[in-house]
Amino acid sequence: MIDFITLTRRSACIALGGLVFGLLAPAPSRAATKIQHLVSPGGIEAWFVQDSTVPLIAMEYAFGGGAAQDPADKSGLANLVADTMDEGSGDLDSKAYHERLDRRAIELSFSATRDYYRGSLRMLKDNKEEAFELLRMALTSAHFDSVDVERIRSQIISGLRRDTTSPNELAGRKFLQLAFGDHPYGREASGSLQSVPNITVADLKDYVRRVVAKDTLKIAVVGDVDPATLGKLLDQTFGSLPAKAELTPIPDVVAAKPPQRAYIPLDEPQTVITFGGPGIPRHDPQFMAGYVVNHILGGGGLSSRLYHEVREKRGLAYSIYDALLWMDHSAIFIGNTGTRADRAGETIDAIDKEVRRMAEDGPTQQELDEAKSYLKGSQMLQLDTSSKLASGLLQYQLDKLPIDYLEKRNGIVDAVTLDDAKAAAKRLWGQGMLTVVVGRAPQAAAEPAAATAPALPKAD
Template identity: 75%
Template sequence: MIYPILRPRRLACAIAATVALTLTAIAPSLAAARIQHLTSPGGIEAWFVQDATVPLIAMEYSFEGGASQDPKDKAGVANLVADLLDEGSADLDSRTFHERLDRRAIELSFSASRDTLRGSLRMLRDNKDEAFDLLRMALTSPHFDNADVERIRSQVLSGLRRDSTNPTTLASRKFLEVAFGDHPYGRSTNGTVESVPGITVSDLKDYVAHVLARDTLKVAVVGDVDATTLGTLLDRTFGSLPAKASLVPVPDIDAAKPPERAFVPLDVPQTVITFGGPGVRRSDPNFMAAYVVNHILGGGGLSSRLYREVREKRGLAYSVFESLLWMEHSALFIGNTGTRADRAGDTMEAIQAEVRRIAEEGPTQTELDEAKSYLKGSQMLALDTSSKLAQALLQYQQDKLPIDYIEKRNAIIDAVTLDDAKAAAKRLWSQGLLTVVVGRAPQAAAQPTAAPAPKSN
């Protein structure tokens, strides 16, 4: 999956959040805490963990839609909405709104992914009333004043211009275009230098009216608050939103079939290579087998096959990684590395050779056992703060997993057999790769390499 990048708040807010998160980090893991399915008096549902280790409350929430609801010729609407929701609302202008946040050390942020408009709210327990009230105002009565819109638009365009010379960004964007074509997933979530100037205040207001609604709302809360109080806060915050969203249907899509290769010329010292192909959806019963074997190939950091073959054995790149990316309507595996322009061809050959090898042979039993052990142990470490746990609980809801998934996850990992892992490897990688090369070396964009021929028996 793609995790959203939240726009940073002011320094005082960041410092307060850091202190709070540090306090929770020294507490025992929250992953084993009891997760409640809370329904407020007004019908707002949330996954909730009450934890009084420190006087902090963390809430993550999302609405379905995201950037997939952008008009085709106006990519970037959702991203601009996310950047503007906290730029003044109700009777508060932008400056006053942020002063209220800073005064109480409240962290409020929004971001847009392809499938969701997502937000985060963190506060000290004693400031919860004001924090939830500011969120309510941001969601129900954003200003979208012209001066604020143009200021944020300028910031977005500045970032897009910087990205136009960033080889990693260019490679990722081109890869999604190759994989998804005219589908909404093939468009840039942040928009383009051509589309963002044409976005109007009316577009922003229309997006809010169509997307922010209670029927697609998902909420996760972890912290020092009781269920009764939280139910009241949820009703006060989200209760006045429209009952139903009005979303444009987004079709399911399979990523383009490999092999395929694209080259983007850019005069930079280092050539960037992004590679991937069709993945496995989160709802697929074989997802965990794919997740485990993917860790073996490219998701295991210094222990992955790609790292050993590309970095350690050949010294072709400083780092190389590969991961699964799942969305509401499709799935990918995607990887990235950077190398000297004159070694781009060798790097691609090494990656392709290792992908072919694992597709044909699968992992070893030792690799499978080690991957399982790592994935089970790292989960507990990844959920050791209230904020991390809230983020995970929201993601589990978006992935339509059961509320007791944390308790079941290790057993699901343990159930993956060597035959399951080999079948997943063949499914993921036997067709070859979609590859995008960005840099100086046009020879790196040679004809695609065909998928490996089946072995004779």
Template identity: 80%
Template sequence: MARQEPFGDRLSDQGHHCEARGEAFVSNFGIFARRFALIVAAVLALAPLLSTPSHAAAKIQHLISPGGIEAWFVQDSTVPLIAMEYAFGGGATQDPADKAGVGNMVADTLDEGSGDLDSNTFHERLDRRAIELSFSSARDSFRGSLRMLKDNKDEAFDLLRMSLTSPHFDSADVERIRSQVISNLKRDTTNPSALAGRKFLEMAYGDHPYGRQANGTLESVPKIQIADLKDYVRRVLAKDTLKIAVVGDIDPASLGALLDKTFGGLPAKASLTPVPDIDAAKPPERAFIPLDVPQTVVTFGGPGLMRHDPNFMAAYVVNHILGGGGLSSRLYHEVREKRGLAYSVYESLLWMDHSALFVGNTGTRADRAGETVDAINKEIRKIAEDGPTQTELDEAKSYLKGSQMLALDTSSKLASALLQYQLDKLPIDYIEKRNAIVDAVTLDDVRKAAQRLWGQGLLTVIVGRAPQAAAQPAAATPPPTAKN
């Protein structure tokens, strides 16, 4: 069964990956962004867990199997568990333009029977051994997760091997999964967060693959054929883009043999459709979607900074001050505590292989939507023009260096973090350097980053009851009609 990806992106999640079946980055953008922010915080907080260079070097190994399969590996015998996270390049960007959701359907059907096992028998084998196996199609990668007891590792890796190399895609299973996906998509048509996320991506990216829904649409999913699923597997699941992270009670030699057995039979090279780099649409721009729901949802954002940008850490720190710091953030203080406009408000940096965003979300009463948007815009203009204070910077740096230590308290969470480092193309010793990079961020750095992020204004999507003149963009009001 597919799982909800964290980011996204992300984001998402990205919650974003909230996706009940599919990617929250598109269909449940608000949840994805929140989860993505937590994952990013966990990844950036990895260094405090591995506090000294010698300990970090001893913990994380760059393993190369006899067959040449590479993995980042942490041998941990604290508990008899093994967790593996892995990803192939491509993801939802490899869906055909007119068939959004193919990767998501593949993720949902890979474990529905493979090799000589039908769907029921396959899942019985998983359940009998308490093996957790899942797949998901993120924006730029097709991901998988495997978790098992040490004694069940041979069977667990073999079931994964069969899923990747000989999936059945039986018609009855595909149609059952298709019905579930369509049901979720229909539910999203009345979900204000899903509608806001979808519209936001359309505004930001238009016809680019990032502007499409990763879990598909009510128009595209019915058109997906079994041949499309098989073609996706053939093109995307290959060794040259494979990234692996493993944490658990296994020795390097045994792990290397299992990696060769599991992934060695895959094609050597993927056949990916090139995806162009793109900048998100330039703010300001606003859209209003009328929907009769009790609470109006506001999603806002704009172009962000790529992970490899030299100013990324400064942007990450200042974003924490503005909207990523929970109860301590400026947006929370202004929107929730000072004005009582919303229960929560947050903002996250989301980066992908070919673009980057900052994205925020809140919910408020319909009659206060306009006031909420104005308050957010005012606070964003303020930090873009003046930057944060030295006290805010010092507190944010202290938090980012020392917090979220419990976020990596399981093998699965640590494996996810190590996979994200690889996807972000960071060196294996980054955890030794990360706190020094945070410390090196200056007040001038964060002021420049704030201007880059928020100096142009916002892309804003408002979903709620209409008419709300304060919440609708001026362009949405038709000109008066002359009377004869």
């Protein structure tokens, strides 16, 4: 799920919501008819769109595992691997490696989401051989030199220290702890001030050995390259990787049952409120109905009920949103807003009232029709570049959707009935919410409820 879709230190909740929604929207229909299931001579599979509109090639790929594979006492391991994998490989040190990338305008990066270790590669078509070779080197012979690891580690630790005074970061971390407890999803993917210093170079190399393997590899490529040439490049890049990953099994988990509330005192002018609860898994029959009705509640930007009630009607916040997020082993809905400290209680009440109203009554037929029309029509504005389309095609693979899903998606949206939407709304919001309040929240809004919530951890 931007895994996802991605709940990392580098992606605030609002960005995650936008990513998830963007990945759900299909590409223009002209691209949907050209998606190929490519199999290289060596058996490497990819979803591929050949497009010579511009002389560019974009590739997105992912290995199963992600931050959920971090040991409990070394959270942030996958994140540190991602930040250091391009710091020198083969016969190139970090400086020489990045000079090669810069000289050819090659964009190469890695990231870790909850369930996947992901990579991105973008280049001009004339530089494709060098770009794929540099990627191969990073995947198979990354140096992880101590001087580079310590430099990146210090940057991560500096960011983690800043997070201890960030209301949004504190709220996001506490929400995950509240929702998932001791499950790997309850740990922050970027790690903590306690865990990151304990990660060794041996840990980084062992993570690559366990995770970076062909059996979990998914690839999407869009751009100006023919299938035969791409097949050879994929074999050269990924063919020498281990055949099978050595992943620790991750159990399925349902987010904690609402209602619960936690309060973190922080002397900041603005109070941040993060709210959510159990979601609907991606392959649940009610998923699309939940997706549509959530657009009406809080995912539709300026047209959503929460925006109307909290921002326009009461002037309590500048923005408010909520999103459905799904992982391989769970699903949640999560929302966020910020308000003045003296209006935090009023804001929470307004959100709670609107969520309860949606759970009890569901949307109107007009709201449903307008949401479906928007979700179908907005597809032409989504995934309009090679990189966006490659990201979208990769996400569909990670979600285990068929290669023709882009063609079917609008029909699935259209099939959602008012009864379907009402049932999904009751399921999502009928039990209330998990709520985290960070800031100078009024006593009446936070302290009584916080007394029944789990003990708050020390800030990382």
